[in-house]
Amino acid sequence: MPFDFNFMVGGEAGQGVQSVGFLLAKVFARGGYYIFADQDYESRIRGGHNFFRVRVSDDNIGAIAEKVDILIALNMESIQLHQPEMATEGITIFDGEKTKEVSGNRGSLFSVPLEKLAEEKAGGKLMVNTVALGAALAAVNYDLSILNTVVVDWLGKGEVADKNIAAAKAGYDFVRSEHKSHFPKIKRLPEAKRMLLTGNEAIALGAIASGCKFMAAYPMTPASSIMEYMAAKSKDFDLVMVHSEDEIAAINMAIGAAYAGARAMTATSGSGLCLMVEGIGLAGITETPIVIIDGQRPGPAVGLPTRTEQGDLQFVLHAHHGDFPRAVLAPATIEDAFWTTIKAFNWAERYQLPVIILTDQHLASSYATIERLDASQVTIDRGELFSEKEDNPMEYMRHRVTKSGISPRAFPGLGKALVVTDCDEHDEKGHLTEDAKERTAQVQKRLRKLLPLKKEVGTPRKYGLRGAETTLIGWGSTYGAIREAVDILRKEDASVNMLHLSELWPFPTKAVTDAIGRARDTYVVENNATGQLARLIKAETGYDVGGRILKFDGRPFTPTYVAGAVRKGES
């Protein structure tokens, strides 16, 4: 059995739940463990109930677990709300001087005078969360020096770091002397030097590695942290991030920058994408390469603003009127989010079309450890470019009809070629036309680009027993949960496997047809209410996926949830 241990930090917004959660994840990552951590928060700045789950394992996990071994309860509500998840042998760390009456809880209660220790040993109430972190580390006898290094790396040397270190030590010492933990020591493993990052950070890194020079966006959960990261790195990496007046401006700015020759992107969520829809078609008809990140959250309209869903698949496949090519990618993991972004920029420029990356709140804001990325593996393909050395710039035609459908790009002002394009139907030179033949030729030329693009679409991931009776089919961020559900079911000798799609359009028709055709029972596992992937599979392959394991409460799947649904034969 792999080592598998789960922490939860619960409290109100503003109590430092996120900081402690991040530090917990980081200290165990530094100690050589694999981490998966997710964040559950409400759409408010103060109050409410937030929690941060950190799963620690010596195996490469890709999902959150339901069981909680140690709960750091920064308020009373956290203790009450999370009783159902507490392991029977679990430990709850709480401030016994602030929270007197605790009854009916599972596991052991470790009363720690968090506030008193913070005031006495670390100079103030603000350090309560760090005292609790120290207490939690003591309950598993973890090496506290790792935390000290992490704190200094995070905050820099100085008074604030010193206070945090003192706070953690106070909590640690208190638990070591006053409580007896039955959990065995979590030992430090050999150093692994893995990266710990969120899906949004992976996307931003991918964009920077791709040479994205321009981003315009409007803040919207869960995509805002991409904007913030890009803005923070704009000086060091010579890029521009414009916080535009609205999403309409954002996508149109990105299109303008891409037309002028810069790699450009925008990022939003579903309801922001609703505003951007006109830009998707503008990029389509002007053949302008752009990358659009849609961090999905439950809709329609504002829906559940801080929560997760996979409800935008059918939307992004069809958003805009008329026929034109586009690509839709949905990274499966945080590592995948980096490489998918690289691919998106290359496809966008090679085929001169909009590429949409579908993530969701779960992938965007969850942390995972990944093996250190290798920038030497990043390739940059800017597609066919017009060369004034080889061709006469006076004869340049931006939308020249070619066999492949791809017209070499020139950039305005970089040479003598005039780059003319239009959101109206246009002739090869880019001037507006209403001529029937020219219209037909341009539509066909644009759609022709899908043929070579379709050949580039990767084969869906397969996992589990080959030729199994039951196939679970998922897409995007559910990869880790479904994969582990297969592991759980395989231990029970179930004949099950997984087919997982992260490159959704153009649709990998043959690979999906072959895989589905072999299974007796098929289920889609989707974070939406209607089985949007099942509909896509039906439309593209003719197959009816019989089972539906759907979740649309705004919360992510866990492996045990998926396994349980398969056992019950949910449909």
Added chain:
Amino acid sequence: MVTMSDYAGLKPTWCPGCGNFGILRALNKALVEMKVEPYQVLLVSGIGQAGKLPHYTRGNVFNSLHGRPIPPAIGAKIANSKLIVIAISGDGDAYGEGGNHFLHAARRNHDITYLIHDNQVYGLTKGQASPTSDVGYVTKTTPYGAASPLNPVALAVVSGASFVGRGFAGDIDHLANLIKKGVTHRGFAVIDILQPCVSFNHKNTFQWYGERVYRLEDEKYDPRNKKAALEKALEWGERIPIGVVYEEDLPVYEDQLPALSKGPLVRHEIDPARVEKLFTEFV
């Protein structure tokens, strides 16, 4: 030597006698007099009869969606700061569909020039009221009369545009000079152009304007006084001022972008290896 023939584009499809012809000629004249070659210019237009103008001259052209010439113009200017970027709209495009972009481009002071062909009516969709139509103007979509118009010049002044001018399609030399000033100005230069519509606006004709417009340059007028500019912007009726209403040196959005100090973004080399140092921050 750049000449007017370098700017000879496709044959316009505008109605004979349209005010747009004067604007087209003034723009070409301004660019020729500035010795600018077509390949150095990017014309970004929206939708409407004004939006077709870039096709009838020569240059790089991005004919964008309705109401949206400003955002792609900003994106292109940031991507290649060496381009002379001129955005072109009608009154419906700029002040109706694109109103929000107008306000924020003025506030942020992007280094682009914005020409608005203001004929106080929708031409392309055949004669409906626009955001600048006179109050009470009866059309098929406003049978009880249009609501009161917005004042583009005043709006530009209060929104923070650092150059605000008004031109008249019937005074080509004056308009060409105004466009030259706008293009030379560093920052967001708004030029609202009085454009008679011979098909649908039978009130604001060439003659009507001709009897009313006067040149600010002929008066003792200081365009660097914002309060006076606002007063001028509100003047309408018997006398209508044309020329530079307001001009100020303000911080330019593009100047505060550190990335642009290393030359146009489109000329930067892409080097994925540079990202390695960021990876280390996550270990």
